[in-house]
Amino acid sequence: MKIDLHTLGPLVALVALVILGAALNSAFLAPANITNVLARSAFIGLIAVGMTFVITAGGLDLSVGSMAAFLAGIAIIAMNAALPTTGLNWGTILIGMGVAILGGVLAGYLNGALVTKARIEPFIVTLGTMSIFRSLVTWLADGGTLSLDYGLRTLYRPVYYGGIGWITWPIITFAIVAILGEWTMRHSRFGRHVEAIGSNDRVARYSAIDVNRMRLLTYVLLGVLVGLAVVLYVPRLGSASGSTGVLWELEAIAAVIIGGTALKGGRGRVWGTVVGVLILSLIDNILNLADLVSPYLNGAIQGVIIVLAVVLQREKRTAEER
């Protein structure tokens, strides 16, 4: 098999970070810490897998963070509203999950339709919907926080914290979605067409691919995955507010690009995205492991590591191209 340097580069960065972490603190490799890091990567991870498809098809979605906040908000409202009728049981929680996922489908459809039907630049569409979702959730929460009923929260909690041994549900979900995503990108017609569209949409059109439909589907897929991320997020914090999911979009896009997917589309690497997500979570985790510097400088270290992680990968590429 041919080794793909685009994926290898970030992998090297990931391994370097793991070694650094282990050197800084022996607890780094303890199962508890690994569980924590993997589980919290799941939100951005799910979103980033969806984002990989959107970007590969030549799109972009800046609204995912706000969308997550909005979906969490309506899911919580729905569960609280249903509680008196349906009672304190899993049925109520399933309603909430359903609302999150269905809301994700609709929100993704909105973005996709504006991009493909109204033919507006994705950057603008999703910048607009980013404002809209953010502002709606703030309004729904009346400027404060929307909280899930305490009983429901206790019932729902194991969805984030429980699992099979130390492999908690978010980790399992992220793993399954990553595998399915990789499979879809590599081995399905949909993935093939997504890559073709991002590479050259005229060629795709000439090959009888319904370009608009496929593009729309990538946004819907991303919406569903944002919904799924929300399903895992709500039991963790039990609330949603205007500050939920701020900057998730940048993190997700960064993970996708660190992973070797080209921002201009045409080449999607779901594995790379997973590695990118892990790199970003590990940076935060490692900064917490040691008191390296003034906390004010955490951002600077983060920035340097992100750039370095990509340098590792690009260096190889230039060598290959020359």
Next chain:
Amino acid sequence: MKIDLHTLGPLVALVALVILGAALNSAFLAPANITNVLARSAFIGLIAVGMTFVITAGGLDLSVGSMAAFLAGIAIIAMNAALPTTGLNWGTILIGMGVAILGGVLAGYLNGALVTKARIEPFIVTLGTMSIFRSLVTWLADGGTLSLDYGLRTLYRPVYYGGIGWITWPIITFAIVAILGEWTMRHSRFGRHVEAIGSNDRVARYSAIDVNRMRLLTYVLLGVLVGLAVVLYVPRLGSASGSTGVLWELEAIAAVIIGGTALKGGRGRVWGTVVGVLILSLIDNILNLADLVSPYLNGAIQGVIIVLAVVLQREKRTAEER
């Protein structure tokens, strides 16, 4: 002369907004309000003109907001430090201005060099430097605010508030930069080369254009304009902190794209950018002037208007193509 629909679209949106504003509140067209809105637009305006070049050459810069905060911070520190030696006079302020502009050159050079020499995706480079600059200014300010010496601030104040009649210096600067920017894009070799690079960098290379140097120059130009924006920003409030310039990058990019410049490069419209900047400032102004709805929903209205402004422009374009 042929009418350019790309620029006309946003212009229609701008005129619609002006009419809306005037209808909602009679104070809207008062010279004081016009001065306020134009002067406030100047910061984003200067940056967006620079961003137009970067995007036209196929680049992107997410770091401008943080860069502005950082430059404002070092300019203030420099002026405060120079004060005991140079005294309370314009010389000291010129030092501060020099530091801001020179700092802008260096910061732009850093971004540009990482993009062109280290060959890293601009999105990642500037996401990294965005974190870095933001974190540096927070560190310099020790988490708080860097304030300019009171005497200096009083001396410096007229640079923002003064001017020729109601046309204050920021307005004048913005107008001059916009005209120079438009001229450069249309009538200079540099502008032609920038468009060529964004359109197809291989063709540019085969036409003996030093692609890397030109790309680097666009980042340096943007850095200089960020520096210039800072020169106008510091006298306004005389301070800088970690929250200065947050999200300016998104606003600047949005203005550029609303103005009809393509995000993928090759087609720059500086006039369009100016219109885009004005649209964005006007939305804020109108939302403040009119008691439309819950302030929580301001973001939603903003989002809708941004998308609509672009719909106006795109509708035309689809008709033109097949």
Next chain:
Amino acid sequence: QDAEKKIIGVSIPSATHGFMGGLNWHAQDTIKRLGAAYPNLEFVLSTAGDPAKQVNDIEDMMATRNIDALVVLPFESEPLTAPVKAVKDAGKFVTVVDRGLSQEGIEDLYVAGDNTAFGRVAGEYFRDTLPAGAKVVVLRGIPTTLDNERVDAFRAALEGSEVQILDMQHGNWNRDDAFAVMQDYLAKYPQIDAVWAADDDMAIGVLEAISAANRQDEMWVIGGAGMKEIVKRIMDGDKQLPVNVTYPPALISSAIEMTALNFVSNAPMTGRFIISSQLITPENAEQFYYPDSPF
């Protein structure tokens, strides 16, 4: 000498606006001071930009730093309640600062300012000082629960008086945003008698906008939280800034210090300490003036 090392984790929001900046500074300053004073205490500080990151930080402190106590200023009450409860359930000492958790009785020690008083004290000053028919505008912070509490209390204090609130928009505790909002208020309302800026960072922006419009003589401004520049001007008897309402960022210092004392002294440090908001007037301003703080 107690040889056993105790680790105290401190988790606070990052310095995204003036007040938080001051709070960050006080936290670091206190940690440095206590670290030197008590060699068997170790501190772990982390700052978070959003609630989810703060939960991550707390998880990391538990999993990798093995803390004995946690001092937390929750970014938001709701999302932090369960994670902080988990820390308590693991047998750690928990100090909650400023924003109460949404469930009673989790923390050992609670040190807080009083947001309701913060709004009320300001509101009462407006009510008592302004003549009937006076018009005021309000700049709100970032939409959050605590902003709601302050604004509601302010409104309640004015209830029944003849003072009219013209408008309330969000200045997001940010100087630039406040400047723009105030400029637009000035364009919109020919008569404004007073401004409640609810935060001293916003007050700075508001004052600039007023003086740019040359309407300094028409209105005064009340901020909040006692920023040193503002306190200085009150001390100097600035007419535009008659008073201020405290909400000291130094409360984090008290919280960290009391938590430390719990380990180094014999006195158990538990209970609720509410540091109420006070009115800073030209007469008492001196005692609220900390020239070294960045805030």
Next chain:
Amino acid sequence: MTVLALDNVSKSFGPIEVLHGVDLALEPGEVHALIGENGAGKSTIMKILGGFLDPTSGQILLDGEPVHFASGPEAEAQGIVVIHQEFNLASDLTVAANVFLGREIGGWRLDHAAMRDATAALLKRLDTRIDPDARIRDLSVPDRQMVEIAKALSRKARVLIMDEPSAVLTHREVGALYAQIDRLRAEGVAILYCSHRLDEVAYLADRITVLRDGRVVRQALRGELTEDGMATAMVGRELQDFYPPKGQPGDQPALEVRGLTVPSRVRDVSFTLRRGEVLGIAGLVGSGRTELAEGLVGLRPSTGNIRVEGREVAIRSLRDAFAAGLAYLTEDRKEAGLLLDKGLRENLTLATLERFGGWRLDTRAEDAALERATREFDIRAPRRDMPAGKLSGGNQQKLLLAKVMLPDPGIILIDEPTRGIDVGTKRQIYAFIRKLAAEGRSLIVISSEMTEVIGLADRVLVMREGRLAGELAGADMTEDSIVRLAMGVTGEAA
């Protein structure tokens, strides 16, 4: 028995009508050649037949019935397959993925092996060694064309429309293409074939339609038209000698190249170009001719010693090459030659902007230059302000030539000078090259058309696998000897 026909079809782009009442009928089992000057409307006809453009008036008849194709894929569903003049490949995807794009084999899971095998089989039939797993962006221009052909062959075509499929191919590959065309013809496929190589038209076509300025001016059956006759019908007047008489190159060396090496592609090439000489470089696809030229002008990192007019020069970028008086015309006009979305003027002056005004660009001077260039190179553009990508293929090539000649270079390297150019213009270009040589300039002409090299060059270098395989001059320049050197076959009968 006509499968597909145009009935009185006209086509306008905006106010300009480019086809005027064209009738054309394609019969099964027949190769129908469409020839005409650049911009005559050949590609437009093909796009209309393939469903990619709507006729402005007139109709398309499929099996005698009027049809309307809403899109290319819709026409393809009816068995009408088009090989476009410009590439239609997604360059990030592999060869196999492109061949089966939109018609992937497999159920839920794509059957990669089946597609790869099928692609390999198709490519084998075309006698090329392209790896089905290679990405298109890593392929050379001729290889990409072979993939296009393979892609078209993989579709079940009743009608195959080929727009200059051979323009970028070399000898050997053209042979493979002919074999496939013969096979399809025998299977009863109707083929519409467009080419500027008249020898190939004479060899392949059962029926010929000659187009001039959007009108059919002549229809003929196999054997009714000689190559000269075709040329005359296309141009509308007699054409004399195809190649201009060769000149007398001077003795002074204009360019001396010693030990030029382009890492991993060209090794140790040395030659001397004399003033006033036209030096041909021949070789098979992939023999490194393009890399040699690009290394020479600083577009690729290279080592070696270069002297211009006896002075040693260091060329590290194209700018250095310009300064030394060298110019290079790329073979890849779509990707490296022209900005397809920019106007003619912007394209013409892009490499030489410093000649047009100081601080402010002098658009008047640019327009004047465009005026001159359109005359000198006979660029036929319906409108001056159209984007270069909307020009017909041949006219794009002429524009590119004009762009390269603008700095008035002393030494000119031309890679595939007449790709996609009609006979009439070819003659103009040949005459032009000769004129340049006569003026004392020196030229290197890289070409895959053997006859062109022989007819034009004073001397020819043959490359094989990145090295110089030999040099031929005068009467020794024959197709046979060039092929021998290029393939590395020695001895008399191989």
